[in-house]
Amino acid sequence: MFFVLLFLRSGQLQKGADQQNKPIQLQVFLHYFLHLVFPFFIAFLFFRKEWKKVYLILLATMLVDADHLLATPVFQANRCSLGFHYLHTVYAIAVYFVLLFLPKPFNIIGIGLLLHMLADLIDCMFMFNHCKVCLANAPAIEVLKAIANFFSPHLSL
Template identity: 45%
Template sequence: MPELELRAVVHLLLHATVPLAVARLFWPARWKRAALWMLAGWAIDIDHLLADPVYAPGRCSIGFHPLHTWPAILAYGALAIPQRTRWFGTGLLIHIALDAIDCLMM
């Protein structure tokens, strides 16, 4: 498997496993529900459909896609504060952090 493909596979696996691990660690009694809300953070990738091409392996999503910009990231941080939206906001921040790490690895 070429390096770029391996990086993409690892990136996608981390998007699934990190929210699960965070849910198990911080909310062990309700980890399944917390994990589902955090995995819902993947929904922000819908903004990739606005790009041409939709998928570009060497493109950094941070700052490029509308839901991956600093104003959006600040909103995700705000969502992580109230208890009612904490899991979703945390999932969004995890998603952004993983995307930022991927950008650094490019």
């Protein structure tokens, strides 16, 4: 929830030309923080005896982005990966959730994959907050609108 509130707040940072890049810097920082640093804290705090192994497993779940190689074009600015790439669909996310209830290491893999989806969701929210037209045809547009309306109901989306 903290990260969603940060994205909403970032829209207010674009008031002056000197601050134009701050939302993008915050977006990049949060994205990589959630992919690289936050897994360390999860591993160290909740799996202290085997934190190194757990951290490596959590980092390995970033291989879920291999499905980006199947997209045409492989990279497209302002593309929300949620719902677009095969391993970022609602069905895949449901499987990742089920992994949480399986024994180690599957539950750790589920944590990593869901954390990855959260990072991508926050990334999509930043994009949506700064360019609603860019994501008009995104598969996750209704989810993004619902989240934005939930946290900021006074906005007209």
